[in-house]
Amino acid sequence: MPLVKLAVNDRPVEVDAPGHWTLIQLLRDGLGLLGTKEGCGEGSCGACTVLVDGRLTRACLALAVRADGARVTTIEGVGTDAGLHPIQEAFVRGGGIQCGFCTPGLIMTVKALLEEYPRPTDHEIREFLSGNFCRCAGYTLILSAVRDAAGLPTEKR
Amino acid sequence: MILRPFEYVESKTMDDAVAALEAAGEDARVIAGGTALVPLMKHSILRPSLLVSIARVRGLAEITAEGAGGLRIGGIASHWTVSHAALVRERSPLLAYACGRVASPTIRSMGTLGGNLCYGESASDPSPALLALRATVRLHGPAGARTVPLTDFFTGFYETALRGAEVLTDIDVPAMPAGARWRYLKWTPRAQEDKALVGLAAMLVLDGRRCRVARLGLGGVAAWPVALTGAEQALEGQELDEATITRAADVAAGEVVPVDDLQGSAEYRRDMLRVWLRRVVSGLAEGGASSCPS
Numbered sequence: 001m002p003l004v005k006l007a008v009n010d011r012p013v014e015v016d017a018p019g020h021w022t023l024i025q026l027l028r029d030g031l032g033l034l035g036t037k038e039g040c041g042e043g044s045c046g047a048c049t050v051l052v053d054g055r056l057t058r059a060c061l062a063l064a065v066r067a068d069g070a071r072v073t074t075i076e077g078v079g080t081d082a083g084l085h086p087i088q089e090a091f092v093r094g095g096g097i098q099c100g101f102c103t104p105g106l107i108m109t110v111k112a113l114l115e116e117y118p119r120p121t122d123h124e125i126r127e128f129l130s131g132n133f134c135r136c137a138g139y140t141l142i143l144s145a146v147r148d149a150a151g152l153p154t155e156k157r
Numbered sequence: 158m159i160l161r162p163f164e165y166v167e168s169k170t171m172d173d174a175v176a177a178l179e180a181a182g183e184d185a186r187v188i189a190g191g192t193a194l195v196p197l198m199k200h201s202i203l204r205p206s207l208l209v210s211i212a213r214v215r216g217l218a219e220i221t222a223e224g225a226g227g228l229r230i231g232g233i234a235s236h237w238t239v240s241h242a243a244l245v246r247e248r249s250p251l252l253a254y255a256c257g258r259v260a261s262p263t264i265r266s267m268g269t270l271g272g273n274l275c276y277g278e279s280a281s282d283p284s285p286a287l288l289a290l291r292a293t294v295r296l297h298g299p300a301g302a303r304t305v306p307l308t309d310f311f312t313g314f315y316e317t318a319l320r321g322a323e324v325l326t327d328i329d330v331p332a333m334p335a336g337a338r339w340r341y342l343k344w345t346p347r348a349q350e351d352k353a354l355v356g357l358a359a360m361l362v363l364d365g366r367r368c369r370v371a372r373l374g375l376g377g378v379a380a381w382p383v384a385l386t387g388a389e390q391a392l393e394g395q396e397l398d399e400a401t402i403t404r405a406a407d408v409a410a411g412e413v414v415p416v417d418d419l420q421g422s423a424e425y426r427r428d429m430l431r432v433w434l435r436r437v438v439s440g441l442a443e444g445g446a447s448s449c450p451s
Contacts, residue, residue, distance in 0.1 A: 002165075020160040022195070041158030042196040049263055055237075056263040060158070061195045063188070065165055066212060109263065130350045131261025 004068045008033070009077025017064040024048050024059035026067065027074060035075035035104050039133070046132035049105035050074050056112045075104035078111060087111060087149045094154065096145030098136035106132050110146050119150055158199045164207045171297050171326060174211050178322040179299050181207045187324055188212070189233045192260075192268035193276045211324060218269075220244055226332025228252075232271025232325045236283070237262065239270050249330050251339040251360060255286035258343050261350045271325040274310065277317045277381050279416065280352035284311070284382035286341055288374030289358040291384075292330045298323035311381040334362045334370060338441045342433050344377075346421070353377035354421050355429045359437050361392070366442060368392045371405075373434070378426045379413045387412040388434065397442040406434040 004017045008031060015030040027033045027050070039047030041060050048059040051073040079085035084092070087110050097103050106129070113120055113128040120128075125146050134142060144154040168174035178185050185207040188194055197203045211217060217231045220242050228248050230239060239245050240257035259265050259273070259282045273281050274294060284307075292307045299322050310318050319325065333339070339360045345351040356376035362369045371392035373385040388409035395401045410431045417423035 018162070019165045020162045022160065025159070038158075042199055043192060043264065046261070046263065055266045057267060058192075058263055061191050061267065063165070063191060063195075063208075065167070066191075066210070112262070128262050130348070131263050 002065050002068075004064055006067045006069065007071045009073060010071075015064070019065060021064040022060055023050070023052070023057070023062040023064050023067055023072070026064040027059060027072075030064075033074055033076050037101055037104055039101070039105075044133070045102070045105075046109065047102050047105040049108045049132065051108060051112060054112075054115070056109060073108070073111075075107055078107055085111075087114070090149035091142075091145045094141055094145035094148050096138065096142040098134070098138045102132060102134045102136075106134070106142065110149060113146070114150055119152065120146070122147075160195070160198055161201070161204060163198075163205055165210065166207065167210045167212075168214055171211070171214055171217070171324060174209050174214065174324055175297060175299055175322055177207070177209045178324070181209075183321065185209055187275070189272045190235065190268040192264050193272055193278070217326065222248070223329065224332065228330040230270060230328045230330065232327060233269045234271075236265035236268050236270060236273070239283075240265065249290060249333060251333065251341060251358060252283065252286045252290060252330060254339075255282045255341045255358060258282045258341065270328060274307070274328070275317060275319060275325050277311050277313070277315045278352075278376075279314075279379060279381050280354075280356060280377040281382055282341070282343060282353065282356055282376065285356045285358035285374030285376040287328065287330065288382055288384045289339075289360045289372040290330050290333065290374075291372065292328055294325050295327040295329065296320075296323045297326045302326070304329070308384050311383070314380040316381070333360065337362050337370070338444070340437050340441055342437050344429060344433055352420075354426065355433050357430070357433050357437055359434075359441060361438070361441050363397070363442065366396050366398070368395055368397050368442075371438075373409070375409075375413065375430070378415050378430050380416050383413060385409045385412060385434075392438065397438065399439070402435050402438050402442070405438065406431040409434050 001016045017026045037047040039045035043058045043061045050059045148154045166177045186205040188208045218234045219231045221229045236256040236259045245253045342357045343353045344355040358374040360372040371389040376382045388405045391405040391408045410427045415423040415426035
């Protein structure tokens, strides 16, 4: 069984991961990090989105062995025990959450969005979120929460 | 959803990858980004016993300038990288734009340009652009390297000219002619991250209203990506008036064999091709600069 060595949320870890595991299995079953959700399992819904070396990644499509040597950030690495991350705060403040299942993937996607475009246009926000499905269909408040997180007026421009 | 067990080899060089593929025979698949392969394996459509990774082959993601305006793009450059690279935006904006229309940002950052081509997916976004640009692909196999024009690369429904144990290593993109106007139109009847029902890439060189060069690549309509050579000939040398453009659209609708499925009937696909070809060509004939619709 391959021993995968990686850094998860800045903590070095070693996981015995079967060769056919995907990254989400390594995170959930190998490390017990249950914040990353598996929705469709085939790369469509975005619930399992994490950052691998800073790049947006679908943990259900990435093989665990490929994470060897990588730096992975999951929802558990966003914010601290002392307080939520500003993106999370904006989602709470604006009600950008309904059932919450898609939220970890959304937060990771928004984190990557704001690193690329600190003051995104509505088009850029929609483009980034186009791969994250919210089956409660709470998109309006999610968009507004992203604008809030970016320090933009929450009214639609 | 979980995967069936398989063996996994991380190749250091392309020769390693080819040797591993050759030793394993039919039962092995190449993996780079995994965005096409992994879902097919999860659905047990493909059941390889060996995955040969080329993700860590050195230099295989590089993008380099070739000659005056051409490009060589390494097979495992991601759609994200290709669509953002200054060199691609400058030399081949049509390709940069089309790669920026693939699925969603996360899939673009994982999926690779070479991988996209190797699945022969009809509704690929880069394929019509690369067909319009008359790109060629370089394949590396047990007998060495060979070059195949993209127009000969797609051979059937999810079929390509790749032979067993061959790996696509590079995509060569010729220079766009000076003053070329271009557009990639992705028509998705539902959400924008859907696959294209009509993906039409057009590159025109005009002399006033007269069309000197017309290059048209099409995805989503036929069972594999095709160059619309009949429609190109109907445009070249002609004044781009309404009659010429309508005739070219009719030629295009006649030269493809549309897929007929739940996304759209063959008749609907043919009609939409006619509509969008007319709009794209007349838009390019009228609009001055290159257009980049959002």
